[in-house]
Amino acid sequence: MKxxxxxxxxxxxxxxxxxxxxxxxxxxxxxxxxxxLREIYSSKALDFVTELLSKGFMTLVPLTSQEEEIARRLxxxxxxxxxxxxxxxxxxYAVAIALTYNAIIVTENKAVLWLKVYYPNxxxxxxxRSIDVLLxxxxxxxxxxxxxxxxxxxGRRVLYRHQT
Amino acid sequence: xxxxxxxxTPKDLxxxxxxGRRVRREKANWKFINSLPDKFRKALEYYIETGDIRAASVxxxxxxxxxxxxxxxxxxxxTI
Numbered sequence: 001m002k003x004x005x006x007x008x009x010x011x012x013x014x015x016x017x018x019x020x021x022x023x024x025x026x027x028x029x030x031x032x033x034x035x036x037l038r039e040i041y042s043s044k045a046l047d048f049v050t051e052l053l054s055k056g057f058m059t060l061v062p063l064t065s066q067e068e069e070i071a072r073r074l075x076x077x078x079x080x081x082x083x084x085x086x087x088x089x090x091x092x093y094a095v096a097i098a099l100t101y102n103a104i105i106v107t108e109n110k111a112v113l114w115l116k117v118y119y120p121n122x123x124x125x126x127x128x129r130s131i132d133v134l135l136x137x138x139x140x141x142x143x144x145x146x147x148x149x150x151x152x153x154x155g156r157r158v159l160y161r162h163q164t
Numbered sequence: 165x166x167x168x169x170x171x172x173t174p175k176d177l178x179x180x181x182x183x184g185r186r187v188r189r190e191k192a193n194w195k196f197i198n199s200l201p202d203k204f205r206k207a208l209e210y211y212i213e214t215g216d217i218r219a220a221s222v223x224x225x226x227x228x229x230x231x232x233x234x235x236x237x238x239x240x241x242x243t244i
Contacts, residue, residue: 009218012232013242041229088218108242110216117172132167 001028003103004128007094008039010106014130015045023133025142027104030058031097033067035090067096077122078115085111098125106133181215184243188212193239200234207231208238215243 004027014020023030030052037060040046052058071092078084091109098105105112105127116123128136137143172180189212197208207224208231211217217235221228235242 008228012217012229016236039228041227042233045229085214085216086219086222088222091218109218110214111218113169113172114177117174117177126167127169128167129169132169135167 003027003029003031003098003101004106005031005094005098005101005103006036007032007091007105007107007109007112008036009091009109010130011036011040011045011049012042013108014133015042015048019143020048021051022137022142024052024057026133026136026140031061031101031103032058033061033063033090033093033097035093039090061097061101063093063096064100066100067093070096070099074115074122077119078111081118083118084114087111087115095123095125099123104128180243184215185213187243188215188240191239191241193237196238204231204234208234208240211235212240217242 004023014023032049037049040049049058053060071089074092074095075087078087088109088111091107091112094107095105095112097103103125105116105123105125106129107113107127108129112123113127113129116127134143138145192208192212197205200208203224204226207220207226210223211220211231214220217228217231220226221231224231232242
């Protein structure tokens with residue numbers, strides 16, 4: 001079973017993507033903490049998340065002492081290294097959930113990405129950004145690109161997500 | 165197949181950081197940004213310099229979705 005742990009930094013943009021439901025074609029289940037749901041503000045994101053939850057494709061994961069412990073460890077590592085931007089609870093819990101349930105971390109959060117690059121042993125799980133999700137969709141022929149120009153167009157959509 | 169994010173190295177992060185800042189500065193609609201109330205203008209300026217929307221939303225106490233909507237209206241690309 002292919003699991004993904006999403007955070008808000010990914011969702012704020014992905015929820016605006018006109019093919020946002022494609023995410024269901026590459027993961028079997030999406031895991032989120034209540035922190036992600038608590039932050040939802042836009043109607044598009046709310047519609048998207050409500051649909052995923054009602055179809056049973058998204059699951060709200062309760063946090064246990066295990067995730068708390070992982071989160072504490074990651075925050076301590078981040079705090080000890082000035083190269084790592086400040087980690088915030090929504091993102092750090094998404095990572096903790098991914099570590100507990102062996103899920104792919106899907107994020108656009110800078111601190112998480114920096115932490116993964118500088119301390120790969122702390123986050124053994126793969127991290128995917130929108131570009132990796134799109135690439136997987138191309139790989140599975142969900143999104144079809146026939147030329148380099150088209151692939152670049154998809155790339156530009158990642159850069160200017162509001163145009164998707 | 166390796167995915168782009170998995171291949172990133174510390175050196176790549178430095179390059180991405182510099183490139184992202186340049187692109188955000190260049191593409192931003194400064195007229196729009198400067199027309200915003202102080203709090204929102206400063207938050208977008210912070211995002212342009214750091215590429216960290218979470219940090220910008222926390223630092224200026226703005227909901228991250230709302231700040232992202234402002235980012236889009238200001239024509240600032242979403243980059244790390």
